[in-house]
Amino acid sequence: MTEQRKLEFRDVARGRALQQRLADLVARAGRDVTLMHVCGSHEQAFARYGLRSRFPQGLRVQMGPGCPVCVTDAPEIDAAVALAERGYRVLTYGDMLRVPGSSDSLMDARARGARVDVIYAATQAAEIARGSREPVVFFATGFETTAVATAAVLLNAPPANLFVLSAHKWVPAAMEIVAESPETQIEGYLAAGHAATITGCGLFEPFVERYRRPVVVAGFEPLDILAALVLLVEQVLGGKAEVVNAFPRAVTKNGNQRALTALFKVFETDAGEWRGIARVPRGNLRLREAFAAHDASLRFSGEFAAPKLPRDGALECCCGGIMTGRLTPTDCRLFGSKCRPDTPVGACMVSSEGACRIWYDLREREASE
Amino acid sequence: MKGDPHDASARVRLAHGAGGPAMRALIESVFLDGVTDPEARALGDAAVLPLGDRFLVLSTDAHVVMPPFFPGGDIGRLSVSGVVNDLAMAGCCDVLGLTSSVIVEEGFPIESLRRIHRSMQIACAEANTRIVSGDTKVMQKGEVDGVVLSTSGVGITDRVVRDSGLLPGDIVIATGTLGDHGLAVLSARHALGLEGELRSDVAPLNGLVRAVLASAGSKLHAMKDPTRGGVTSALTEMAQKASISIVIDEAALPLSAAARAAAELLGIDPLSVANEGKALLGVEASAAPEVLRALHAHPLGVHAACIARVTEGEPGAVWLDTGFGTRRLIERDDLPLPRIC
Numbered sequence: 040m041t042e043q044r045k046l047e048f049r050d051v052a053r054g055r056a057l058q059q060r061l062a063d064l065v066a067r068a069g070r071d072v073t074l075m076h077v078c079g080s081h082e083q084a085f086a087r088y089g090l091r092s093r094f095p096q097g098l099r100v101q102m103g104p105g106c107p108v109c110v111t112d113a114p115e116i117d118a119a120v121a122l123a124e125r126g127y128r129v130l131t132y133g134d135m136l137r138v139p140g141s142s143d144s145l146m147d148a149r150a151r152g153a154r155v156d157v158i159y160a161a162t163q164a165a166e167i168a169r170g171s172r173e174p175v176v177f178f179a180t181g182f183e184t185t186a187v188a189t190a191a192v193l194l195n196a197p198p199a200n201l202f203v204l205s206a207h208k209w210v211p212a213a214m215e216i217v218a219e220s221p222e223t224q225i226e227g228y229l230a231a232g233h234a235a236t237i238t239g240c241g242l243f244e245p246f247v248e249r250y251r252r253p254v255v256v257a258g259f260e261p262l263d264i265l266a267a268l269v270l271l272v273e274q275v276l277g278g279k280a281e282v283v284n285a286f287p288r289a290v291t292k293n294g295n296q297r298a299l300t301a302l303f304k305v306f307e308t309d310a311g312e313w314r315g316i317a318r319v320p321r322g323n324l325r326l327r328e329a330f331a332a333h334d335a336s337l338r339f340s341g342e343f344a345a346p347k348l349p350r351d352g353a354l355e356c357c358c359g360g361i362m363t364g365r366l367t368p369t370d371c372r373l374f375g376s377k378c379r380p381d382t383p384v385g386a387c388m389v390s391s392e393g394a395c396r397i398w399y400d401l402r403e404r405e406a407s408e
Numbered sequence: 409m410k411g412d413p414h415d416a417s418a419r420v421r422l423a424h425g426a427g428g429p430a431m432r433a434l435i436e437s438v439f440l441d442g443v444t445d446p447e448a449r450a451l452g453d454a455a456v457l458p459l460g461d462r463f464l465v466l467s468t469d470a471h472v473v474m475p476p477f478f479p480g481g482d483i484g485r486l487s488v489s490g491v492v493n494d495l496a497m498a499g500c501c502d503v504l505g506l507t508s509s510v511i512v513e514e515g516f517p518i519e520s521l522r523r524i525h526r527s528m529q530i531a532c533a534e535a536n537t538r539i540v541s542g543d544t545k546v547m548q549k550g551e552v553d554g555v556v557l558s559t560s561g562v563g564i565t566d567r568v569v570r571d572s573g574l575l576p577g578d579i580v581i582a583t584g585t586l587g588d589h590g591l592a593v594l595s596a597r598h599a600l601g602l603e604g605e606l607r608s609d610v611a612p613l614n615g616l617v618r619a620v621l622a623s624a625g626s627k628l629h630a631m632k633d634p635t636r637g638g639v640t641s642a643l644t645e646m647a648q649k650a651s652i653s654i655v656i657d658e659a660a661l662p663l664s665a666a667a668r669a670a671a672e673l674l675g676i677d678p679l680s681v682a683n684e685g686k687a688l689l690g691v692e693a694s695a696a697p698e699v700l701r702a703l704h705a706h707p708l709g710v711h712a713a714c715i716a717r718v719t720e721g722e723p724g725a726v727w728l729d730t731g732f733g734t735r736r737l738i739e740r741d742d743l744p745l746p747r748i749c
Binding site for chain 2: 381
């Protein structure tokens with residue numbers, strides 16, 4: 040066997056002990072407990088390790104609006120597609136390629152000859168622009184985790200031909216949408232550890248006070264998640280509502296002040312539409328005026344196409360209900376029939392962090408059990 | 409529907425070449441349309457044609473890897489290994505000869521062609537075979553991207569192994585570390601700077617397979633090389649063809665430290681990316697220790713490990729036991745794209 044380092048946070052025996060503790064707690068409660076996480080990386084970890092397959096009956100953990108790809112609005116994608124079709128070189132992150140806008144995705148545009156390239160880091164956008172004499176458009180998506188990287192590029196002598204089309208979102212707004220939804224059954228929230236390394240866990244305190252629901256910040260290894268779930272269920276059963284940092288090896292109370300300073304030097308929050316969910320006050324991150332010279336939405340404002348009618352099936356899409364925890368993917372009529380990974384209608388079916396995509400991959404297993 | 413190969417207006421998409429369900433749908437609707445020959449319909453990596461009381465084994469393989477030179481190998485080594493391995497997976501370890509067609513773009517450096525040719529010669533020597541015929545075409549700049557190689561091979565064998573022969577109770581052995589080729593090429597293609605010790609495993613396997621056949625005899629039930637689509641696609645196809653289930657023990661998977669790190673960093677499942685110098689063997693449980701010993705004694709098999717067992721469960725299903733739970737492995741049509749956050 041090759042080097043097989045023992046990974047502390049993947050210790051199966053400790054995992055079993057935590058799974059047993061969860062089972063005991065839920066059994067003692069004698070009722071269902073419904074929790075929510077708000078992060079695509081958490082959903083991936085649930086699916087990756089098959090965690091739900093060993094949950095006690097009665098424990099449900101739903102996925103909230105935690106996939107940045109899924110909440111990117113169709114008109115935002117239309118704008119990127121329009122620029123690509125106009126002949127501009129467009130760079131973006133991998134998952135964004137296949138998400139349909141009102142009618143087409145960037146991948147469709149590429150199949151027709153547009154120049155669309157996948158990048159893995161915001162710094163690559165600056166490097167590509169430096170090596171080019173023509174305008175380069177970076178379709179920048181993601182929550183504050185990737186927005187900080189975009190900010191760092193714009194603060195570090197960006198080339199004049201680099202233009203950022205920002206679809207960045209501010210994640211703390213996400214939980215508020217869910218908590219304010221009148222039908223919500225959510226009793227506690229698992230918060231995303233990586234976003235909290237930037238924002239700090241103190242950010243959740245006003246939320247906890249206002250909505251009286253516990254929040255536990257969790258990492259992404261299986262033991263991180265199981266331990267955080269135990270802490271969350273303990274609070275729910277004890278009638279408590281506190282912020283607990285279960286990811287202290289990365290998250291502090293006040294977060295990464297340098298990153299936050301950079302973020303808000305470049306971006307300001309603004310109300311914006313989150314796909315299928317709602318218009319979210321302070322939900323979008325738009326470039327400040329000082330960076331107007333690099334703002335694709337200003338530089339190319341005359342070149343975006345007129346708003347398009349939604350594509351076939353889009354009106355029936357339930358992504359919004361799914362991302363707010365009111366519905367599960369299998370509640371959607373399109374799921375698995377008209378909407379599949381090869382012909383996605385909603386963004387949740389495209390992104391590897393989307394609830395529908397993850398459920399589609401697990402669907403037959405659910406049916407077989 | 410967009411992408412449905414039966415639709416007259418449908419166009420070929422990249423997914424049609426990813427080795428997964430979309431590719432099989434394309435083959436079914438276009439290349440097998442009207443074809444009744446059972447040997448073609450078996451969709452094996454090589455064709456097996458009876459020749460007296462022996463079998464002629466024939467295979468062909470086209471290679472378009474980008475970039476053509478990558479850590480651990482190049483397109484030349486890949487083209488020879490690819491076809492030799494297709495023959496070896498059918499049980500044919502004596503490769504009589506290969507043919508090679510080269511389609512090259514105007515402006516391609518001749519020194520690079522020479523390098524490719526040299527590494528084809530080296531791979532042929534390792535596989536104890538030779539290139540006996542070839543063809544060269546030059547396309548105008550822009551009509552082909554760099555260089556395309558198409559290689560065919562032929563051999564004779566007494567015994568045929570299929571990829572459809574798994575039986576409940578069998579053990580699946582991987583002949584070495586998994587995911588190295590796909591991760592090394594992906595890293596080189598996107599200049600991710602992760603190369604380090606990450607190297608393609610591209611190698612001809614007929615010598616290794618010869619050792620396996622000698623050790624396992626008739627207890628070797630099935631064999632397949634996990635190329636495009638990786639272990640997930642290969643095992644899914646084996647499970648479907650044999651109508652059995654396969655349960656992988658994640659803790660037993662042989663992964664190099666470099667591949668493990670690259671896969672974690674990029675969010676790519678190492679079971680979903682290509683290997684070019686590995687085989688998956690389905691053997692009777694009683695023969696597994698002996699086969700492992702034979703593999704460990706071969707330079708290409710030192711990291712071989714038992715990774716899965718075959719069960720009677722749902723036909724065609726491949727499961728991964730992570731130690732924290734179990735999930736089903738599903739083939740993906742899209743090319744692995746790293747996550748964004």
